Amino acid sequence: MKVLVINGSPRNIGVTAKTLHVIEKELIDFGVDVEFVELGNINMSHCIGCCSCYTTGQCHIDDDAEELSKKIAKADGIVLGSPTYASNVSGIMKDFIDRGHFVIEQLLHGKYCVTVATGENYGNKDTLKVLNNLVLYSGGRLSDSVLIKAPFNDASGVEEMVNAKGKKAARKLFYGIGKKSFLPIQSLCHFIIFNFGIRSFVQKKGKKYSGVVKKWEAMGIC
Numbered sequence: 001m002k003v004l005v006i007n008g009s010p011r012n013i014g015v016t017a018k019t020l021h022v023i024e025k026e027l028i029d030f031g032v033d034v035e036f037v038e039l040g041n042i043n044m045s046h047c048i049g050c051c052s053c054y055t056t057g058q059c060h061i062d063d064d065a066e067e068l069s070k071k072i073a074k075a076d077g078i079v080l081g082s083p084t085y086a087s088n089v090s091g092i093m094k095d096f097i098d099r100g101h102f103v104i105e106q107l108l109h110g111k112y113c114v115t116v117a118t119g120e121n122y123g124n125k126d127t128l129k130v131l132n133n134l135v136l137y138s139g140g141r142l143s144d145s146v147l148i149k150a151p152f153n154d155a156s157g158v159e160e161m162v163n164a165k166g167k168k169a170a171r172k173l174f175y176g177i178g179k180k181s182f183l184p185i186q187s188l189c190h191f192i193i194f195n196f197g198i199r200s201f202v203q204k205k206g207k208k209y210s211g212v213v214k215k216w217e218a219m220g221i222c
């Protein structure tokens with residue numbers, strides 16, 4: 001069982017990282033093969049909106065973001081964490097969302113996921129919603145969502161909560177993957193989004209989206 005834990009905070013000592021490390025440790029204790037990725041440390045360019053990936057199946061920018069997307073495609077579980085920046089995900093998380101081939105390509109098809117959003121005031125629910133929608137639209141199965149409210153750069157008062165929520169999320173992810181849990185409401189929502197939104201949109205685009213269709217075929221989606 002392979003799980004990728006992705007920290008979307010540029011700060012590797014912040015409360016987002018702390019929460020993700022609790023999840024990482026719990027998963028390792030379960031015997032899971034875990035890789036922890038700091039988005040702040042990778043070499044990642046912005047998406048330039050050329051859309052060539054829809055035709056070729058890969059981004060023409062051959063950097064760490066492209067490699068990470070390929071790793072996600074091979075993993076069983078994904079943990080995505082982000083701090084709240086202006087009631088949204090961080091800039092580096094948004095860059096990775098744009099570069100990672102998530103939604104149209106259905107990168108998270110059949111993968112179990114946990115989302116983590118932290119914030120100190122208002123807007124962390126918006127951040128969590130962005131991550132949860134990303135999972136749902138990309139074909140993932142959301143095992144748990146973790147919301148942490150803590151003062152900036154001071155997680156001392158929330159350690160107990162971070163430990164409890166992180167461990168619970170790791171357990172849900174581990175058992176979700178192990179039992180291949182069926183999540184009926186998520187599956188129904190995804191069926192509607194994929195078939196009436198994404199699939200019909202891609203079919204109308206014809207050859208321009210041939211790289212996407214090849215990816216779907218390789219995943220057994222169509």
Ligand SMILES: Cc1cc2nc3c(=O)[nH]c(=O)nc-3n(C[C@H](O)[C@H](O)[C@H](O)COP(=O)(O)O)c2cc1C
Nearest residue numbers: 009014015016083084085086087118119120121122
């Ligand atoms: C540029 C910037 C914008 C922020 N905007 C918000 C915000 O809109 N709402 C909020 O609750 N916290 C906001 N914060 C606080 C962080 O989201 C919060 O402290 C978070 O837990 C930091 O995570 P980290 O310690 O993992 O980096 C902001 C922080 C920064 C640096």
